[in-house]
Amino acid sequence: GAVVSQHPSWVICKSGTSVKIECRSLDFQATTMFWYRQFPKQSLMLMATSNEGSKATYEQGVEKDKFLINHASLTLSTLTVTSAHPEDSSFYICSAPPYQGATDANTGELFFGEGSRLTVL
């Protein structure tokens, strides 16, 4: 299957600093990537959709200025948590469908990165 790689796996930072998380599609081109946040023992909450060549689209309630998303190329999307605070501590995970732009009901499996656990002190 398609491979999505995410780095770093773990990051600890001080309150007020910014943290960048990278998500790469290794064997396919991704014009779209999804960023999710997962609290302990909870579900995957869709934060935003990253679009290569255009602005990200954010879900309702997600602060655009707090969570900056950049889709620099067809294989790389980044999430930057700006001015991080302890409440931003969470598991962040990116994902991409390998069949980009597909509307065919026979395609659409979502492949996930390894996830990044952020701890803000």
Next chain:
Amino acid sequence: GENVEQHPSTLSVQEGDSAVIKCTYSDSASNYFPWYKQELGKRPQLIIDIRSNVGEKKDQRIAVTLNKTAKHFSLHITETQPEDSAVYFCAARVLYNFNKFYFGSGTKLNVKP
């Protein structure tokens, strides 16, 4: 946006018994329904999926059913084994607006040996 609800939140079964997890969705434009298994600290892994033009799909001990009219779908695991213990998520993909995936709240399955 789409709203996916999942029940139960926790499920304990004896090894060899069956387990059923149910999900409902709200957006009739959703056309693809995958189920993911997530072990602690790891990425979700697809275990089975179903498209909106199919009512049932089976893969060995795992099956999924879909009722489009009622907007609900279910995961069935038969002959459960301890290694089936994990958190299971259902999801619905909306066929517009970048084909976003929305996830249920998850079910923690514990299979007791």
